[in-house]
Amino acid sequence: MRKENVKKPKINLMDIVVILLILVCIGSIVLRAVATEEKYSQREYRLHFQIDEIKSSSFEYFDGHSGEIVKIKENGRVIGVLGDEFSRGVAIHTYTEDMEDGTKVEHKVPYPAPKGENGYSEEMCSISGYILVLGNKSNGGIFLDGTLYLEPDQTLEIVTEHITATIRITGVSEK
Amino acid sequence: MVNRMTNQTTPKKHRFNIIDKIVLVLIVAIAVSTFLLIDPFKWFYEEKIIEDRTVLYTVEIRGVTKKDSGSLSEGDEAILITKGADVGKIVKLTRLQSSLWQVNQNADQMIMMRNPEKDTVYITIEIACTYQEGVGYFINDRQLFVGENMKLKFTMFDATGECVSIMEKE
Numbered sequence: 001m002r003k004e005n006v007k008k009p010k011i012n013l014m015d016i017v018v019i020l021l022i023l024v025c026i027g028s029i030v031l032r033a034v035a036t037e038e039k040y041s042q043r044e045y046r047l048h049f050q051i052d053e054i055k056s057s058s059f060e061y062f063d064g065h066s067g068e069i070v071k072i073k074e075n076g077r078v079i080g081v082l083g084d085e086f087s088r089g090v091a092i093h094t095y096t097e098d099m100e101d102g103t104k105v106e107h108k109v110p111y112p113a114p115k116g117e118n119g120y121s122e123e124m125c126s127i128s129g130y131i132l133v134l135g136n137k138s139n140g141g142i143f144l145d146g147t148l149y150l151e152p153d154q155t156l157e158i159v160t161e162h163i164t165a166t167i168r169i170t171g172v173s174e175k
Numbered sequence: 176m177v178n179r180m181t182n183q184t185t186p187k188k189h190r191f192n193i194i195d196k197i198v199l200v201l202i203v204a205i206a207v208s209t210f211l212l213i214d215p216f217k218w219f220y221e222e223k224i225i226e227d228r229t230v231l232y233t234v235e236i237r238g239v240t241k242k243d244s245g246s247l248s249e250g251d252e253a254i255l256i257t258k259g260a261d262v263g264k265i266v267k268l269t270r271l272q273s274s275l276w277q278v279n280q281n282a283d284q285m286i287m288m289r290n291p292e293k294d295t296v297y298i299t300i301e302i303a304c305t306y307q308e309g310v311g312y313f314i315n316d317r318q319l320f321v322g323e324n325m326k327l328k329f330t331m332f333d334a335t336g337e338c339v340s341i342m343e344k345e
Binding site for chain 1: 198201202205206208209212235269271274276278282283284285287295297309310311318320321322323337339340341
């Protein structure tokens with residue numbers, strides 16, 4: 001009796017490549033779907049900030065510019081839009097003193113209270129306000145698009161359509 | 176494969192079965208969905224409106240000697256040093272006594288120190304630029320910002336000042 005050869009299933013290199021390709025594609029789509037879902041689950045928050053030392057005349061480039069896009073100066077990444085409540089306060093100058101024992105001591109010195117001068121003025125002030133951002137609140141800070149974490153006391157150099165300034169984040173609150 | 180009758184080798188025939196077809200359709204479907212999701216040509220059709228505008232920007236220059244300050248006059252050329260050299264026209268000049276904020280002796284208050292020997296000059300310059308909505312004003316690829324330092328060249332001297340105002344010319 002002639003013994004028939006049983007055809008063994010052979011997996012060649014091409015099959016493995018195709019299977020891997022399919023797995024990669026499915027994986028990417030799942031990741032994308034999860035990311036999109038996370039994006040849609042993001043909420044609007046107020047990212048409160050303060051500028052400690054700025055020309056008083058700069059105030060007009062925040063106040064009345066609600067809705068202007070705010071970006072990180074270094075990389076152009078959009079973080080949100082300017083809010084609609086800004087206030088002017090006493091500016092604080094911070095400097096570091098080198099002590100004889102090699103330590104450094106930080107001093108904070110206030111400027112005279114601003115009168116709200118615009119135009120050609122050397123008056124200094126502090127500005128408080130908020131940026132409307134989209135993200136997920138976490139541990140007192142906020143994740144923007146799940147990739148950028150911003151938290152209180154962090155400083156950021158930002159730009160809007162008209163102005164550049166260094167802001168210090170002071171908190172995050174519901175819109 | 177060997178033909179026993181002729182003892183000749185015949186080329187192996189590729190079988191294109193249903194599984195191959197399903198796999199192909201799957202790959203094409205996944206590729207198309209990924210392409211649609213990523214949208215790689217977004218940059219191509221997204222509208223980017225760039226318009227020509229004329230702006231008046233004011234630069235504050237501190238500690239200018241009386242001689243240099245006196246050499247400036249309205250109508251003079253002011254060259255903003257960017258990648259190229261962008262020529263603007265001085266349309267307004269304001270001179271104030273030079274001043275500098277300093278920490279007082281007790282280190283508890285900032286005080287203004289005046290220097291009657293020098294001027295703080297506010298120079299308003301008119302210049303042609305481009306405007307991109309939602310982004311801002313550009314001079315030769317350099318964006319104009321209030322709060323940024325700018326290098327300027329005048330007829331008699333060069334100086335660095337801080338932009339304190341940007342206004343569109345009406």
